[in-house]
Amino acid sequence: MSRTSAPAEQAEPTGQNGGERRPADITLSQGLKQRHLSMIALGGVIGAGLFVGSGAGIAAAGPSIVVAYALSGLLVMLVMRMLGELSAANPASGSFSVHAERAIGPWAGFTSGWAFWFLLCVAVGLEGIGAAKIMTGWLPGTPEWAWVALFMVTFCLTNLAAVKNFGEFEFWFAALKVGAIALFLVIGGLAIAGLLPGTDAPGTTNLTGDGGFMPNGVDGLIVGLLASVFAYGGLETVSIAAAESEHPVQGVAKAVRTAMWRIAVFYIGSMAVIVTLVPWNDPDVVSKGPYVATLDHLGIPGADQIMNVVVLIALLSAMNANIYGASRMACSLVARGQGPAKLGRTSGGVPRYAVLASSLFGFGCVLLSYWRPDDVFMWLLKMIGAIILVVWIFIAVSQLVLRRRTEREDPSKLVVRMWAYPYLTWLALAGMVAVFLLMAREPDTRTQLYYTGGLTAALAAIGYARQRSARTER
Incomplete structure (x- = not known):
């Protein structure tokens, strides 16, 4: 079924499948299955930032990177639980932007939605560049821009087709990423126990030697913490995708519940394996990446090329997911009168103009x-530096407001409940503010904070002006 524009997104009180609530935006198809949602939830936060970017965090924090990932992982699990509660109660392709609009006002939906769209589009470009560098390493002499163009066209076409194509791509991409980390943990666990042929159990030598567990003190731990927080970005995709699943309420609830502990195991577990097996100050941890350095240390042949394949898959997966997420967010914003009308047009249940616009950007x-x-390019990178934290704050504030409202109006919608409400929500907000303060303290991240703050303030001003104008017109 195709329409020229999408109506405002709200949650219907009832549906035709046993009373399940669906988004009112019926122009989007429901082509995603539970297995798609589950793997999107798992794979969405397993990106190249973990496989490569975590090396800088290890170099700064040393073995205490495990603590950094545990702290940031706790914050991410709280945010994921809050988002799960909101999305199960009101599945919508605009996800947290819809919730922010309902809880705080149209300006908040406008600000969080367009900031996130901007983040995803710039990230698509960065991931394309990263994937192209790997390809030119395998095929020297080929132009990077041509590989980026090929990847862009491929995933643009994938997202222009039925949503189930996106789901299938993400299912297999995520399965490969999850499988790679699971295998890494098994190999690392055997090596730590001294059961891997040709290796001896390292004991605690690498954890306590070379300066101790916190070789660079609290400052090093802070740098590692900041690196780990932003490595977790991507959890929002599952709440966007839930609106196009067969059973959106049950789907997002199950995906959130099963993904949280697995993500903790993958991130914290792999960091623990790395710093136990490899000295934190080994130059290869940064130059080659911590996973390649660990596999090389264990004598695994072809470790660098194996991880290059995994990183390539992670980058392509992120490109695919980000084009999808950006197009749905843009479509949702337009459906609520917060953007150019053309981006809201759908065909075959797909917002094709939004897909094209996001890919071209x-x-x-x-x-x-x-x-x-x-x-210009550096300004773009600095502007997206802390957007994910801005989004998380909108999620937390929305959950505080909408939880009370839902308990009063329709408690049956609370299929997923935030733990120890409202105390853990306030704790999560305090954690986000603490990360902002830590960013302001570090010269490298302070500039990102300023640029992100400028973008957020500009969007908020535009959103508030639009809100005031709409009230005046009434």
């Missing part, structure tokens, strides 16, 4: 990395 960011790498 992402490719434009790639071109800027070649044309204006030292100014």
Whole structure:
């Protein structure tokens, strides 16, 4: 079924499948299955930031990177639980933007939605560049921009087709990423226990030697904490995708419940394996990446190429998911009168104009990395530096407001409940503010904070002006 524009997104009180609530935006198809949602929830936060970017965190924090990932992982699990509660009570392709609008006002939905769209589109370009670098390493002489264009076209076409195509791509991408980390944990566990042929149990030598568990003190731990927080980005995709699943309420509830502890195991577990097996100050941890350094240390042949394949899959998965998430967010914003009407048009249950616009913006960011790498492109990178934290704050505030409202109006919608409400929600908000303060303390992240703050303030001002204008017109 196709329509020219999407109506405002709300949760219907009842549905035709046993009373299940569905989004009112019926122009989007429900082509995602439970297995798709489960793997999107797992794979969404397993990206190249974990496989490669975690090396800088280890170099700064040493073995205490395990504590950093545990702290940031706790914050992420609280945010995921809050988002799960909101999305199960009101599944919508606009996810937290819809919740922010209902809880705080249209300006909040506008600000969080367009900030997130901007983040995803720039991230698509960055991931395309990263994937192209791997390909040119395998095929020297081939132009990077051509590989980026190929990947962009591939995933743009994937997302222009039925949503089940996106789901299938993400299912297998996520399965490969999850399988790679699970295998890494098994190999690492055997090596730590001294059961891997040709290796001896390392004991606690690498954990307590070379400066101790916190070799660079609290400052090093803070740098590692900041690196780990942003490595977890991507959990929001499952709440966006839930609106297009067969059973949105049960789907998002199950995906959130099963994904949280597995994510903790994958992230914290793999960090523990790495710093137990490899000295934290080994140069290869940064130059090659911590996973390659660990596999090389264990004598696994072809470790670098194995991990290159895994990182490539992670990057392509993120490109696919981010084009999907950006297009749905744009469509949702337009459905609520918060953007150009054309982006809300759907065909075959797919917001194709939004897919094209998001892909073109992402490719434009790639071109800027070649044309204006030292100014415009760097401004884009700085502006997205802390957007995910802004989004998480909107999620937490929305959950505080809407939980009370839902308990009063229809408690049956609370299929997923935030633990120890409202105390853990306030604790999560305090944690987010603490991360902002830590970012302001570090020279490298302070600039990102300023640029992100500027973007957020500009969007909030525009959103508030639009809100006031709409009230005046009434």
